[in-house]
Amino acid sequence: MENKSPSIREFERIVSLEYKDMGSHLPEDRIPVGFFCPYAPEEMLHAAGALPLRLMGPPIKMSRVQAHLPPNCCHLAKSSLESLLQGELDFLKGIIFSHTCDVMQGLSDILAFQKRIPLQFNLMIPSNLRSERSLPYLKEECRRFKDFLETNVGVVTQESLAGSIRLFNQIRERVQRLYQLRRKGPGLISGNDFAQIIRAGYQMDRNRYLVLLDELLNGLPQEHEGTGGFVPVYLIGNMIHSPSYLTMIEEAGASVVYDNLCSGARFLRLMTREDIDPIDGLAERYISSFLCPAKHGGPTAHLETLIQEVEESGAKGVIFLFYKYCEPHYFDYPDLKKALEAKSIPSLLLEVDDPATSLGQLKIRIQAFVEMLSSV
């Protein structure tokens, strides 16, 4: 702990804050607005003067949510609603839903029904990314979102939006470098630290985040070769909601060389063009490069993306890390597994519910999987 860089220590401090403590640690000049997934354009929120805070479903004792949600909803939905009902999200001035799956769609309505958060907006991302009509429609939705923010949060000028896009692109570029360093030198940044770095980026002032990323990168050796004996694996799933998973993978002797996590490398696909109209740029990236399993990019799009990324990463195996009850991921899973098998790439499915529970069993399964990969 004492050897950790000041940047990492600050990331840890940010991540350790519970919702109820967050309000008093936020920059006073920004309006805190919650969001759930990368389909909410953080840049637009930032340009309007908001601080986008990603709700990532921390562990919480469930006592009220059962009166509002059926049991077969994912932990993110249950945890977020429970936090709202317990008053822990009262510091938020608004919340943004961007359309993905049936649970988040229902959660949006249920949340609005509680009338606890002053502002709520539903950004209706098209589900079909293949139609040439999707992009013009999404641009209109983004403009509607801009109008909403201007009415309720603050003016979004061309300049402020372009500035926010630049800032977030810079952040993505730094995170991309971290990914490259981790791929070249597993162990250079521990899985636990990496999870904290990623998570902090959704919960803090983004200008400060960029400064800390730069400080961190400057303090790391830029040339670091060798696997360090770690078995390279690829991780696919919802989000790094708890550092424990990456730690368990590392303790078992493997290292995640790349991922397709909702809060991980999928974020890097949101790099936005700066040479076109900012709203066009924001909309375009969602159609051209970002693909959530809840969206349709063609019947084989998800398979092709996975195989390509796994092969490029040099991973020897794939770990599926899914929230229990996540329909879009689970529908894809059997065919993804089959496609990997056809390429002789072993895989392991891990189902997680509340990240605070069932870690022991997962650990044993990860160890067995990594041992198997070691002998391949």
Added chain:
Amino acid sequence: MTEQKLDANLYRPIQSTGAYRRLMIAYYFMVKHPSWFGKKVAWITSGGPVEPLYAMGALPFYPENYGAMCGASRMSPSLCEAAEHKGYSHDLCSYALTDIGSYFTGKGPIGRLPKPDFLVCGNNICGTVIKWYEIQARAYNVPVFFFDTPFIHDEIQGHTLKYVQGQMKDYISFLEKQLKRPFSETRFEKVSNWSLETIALWKEILELSRHRPAPIAAFDAFIHMAPIVTLRGTRWAVRYYKRLKKELEERVRTKTGAFGREEIRLIWDNIPIWYDIRNLSKLLSSNGAVLVADTYTSAWAMEEPNLTYSLDGMAQAYATIHLNRSLDYKVKKMVNLIQRYEADGFIMHSNRSCKPYSLGQYDMRREVTRLTGKPGLVIEADHTDSRSYAPQQVEKQILMFLDIVRGTKSS
């Protein structure tokens, strides 16, 4: 009229059921042997725009309707297990699992499923169908047309309407390419008229249960809804519903109810529990309770008053169906049903396999009760997979609920 004694309450079977059976057998016979009739088969979601398909001479097959058949015939659990054996999670929608299981095993009430020539997927009912149809597009190696209808949390936006209307044009182009024939406006108009007539008849049939006693119970409507789902846009559906309506009007005229006793009138919310319809019907009727209306069958009695059935009008109608609307809309609809049908309470099926229908029901129950003063009950089950159903527990809940309803009525 034939009457059946159902635990101290008289059930009067619908005489048109024979015609209904013949119609559905004929439909499934055609779907099963499309080449005998020179037809191509399109698998389509239950909320998908079917009229252009009929207008273009293709034959629609509805995996969800088939899933209901599998559920009612209690074949779903084994088909779901077959899908689970191939790696699909038990927590996925049981309609989808049933269909996938049927694909793998070749089993089901009609045996092997008819191979689709192409797929038509509309997500106005749920997001599940996106993944489900991607799977089947890969399995059968056929093209899929995706009709994307953004969910309406408040009002439909102008650009959203433009988006869905544009897709309707793309849909026609897709059909022309798949079926290798031009789209005929004249034929489309004819099919649309049959569709509108069917919808109007269905609406009138459901409205008849506003009478006391109700001539048709929701459990019967669940069965007799199959033609409006599968044959909407054909003259056979029009003919059948005219016949059914005539029979039910006669019941109204003679004050003959679906059941001998109708002491409690209830509304049902969500897809039925297909494998337990008979037991639940028996349980309710033996306690003098009748389901007089429901949110499921009424979803096909489209409410848009400006339904013109031009392609644009049709796009709007499909984009604004019940399941594509917000919780506020659903609350209003339930309140409206309770008032119009003079119901004494409502039962909500929290359906493990249908999240768009089930999420929000707990809040909805409280809100509807607040607005109407009528009690509501939420029961947990799954529309086709009986493995997720505890019948004795549900029976106890219903009996207790009926006591509450009686108490409310007498107070």
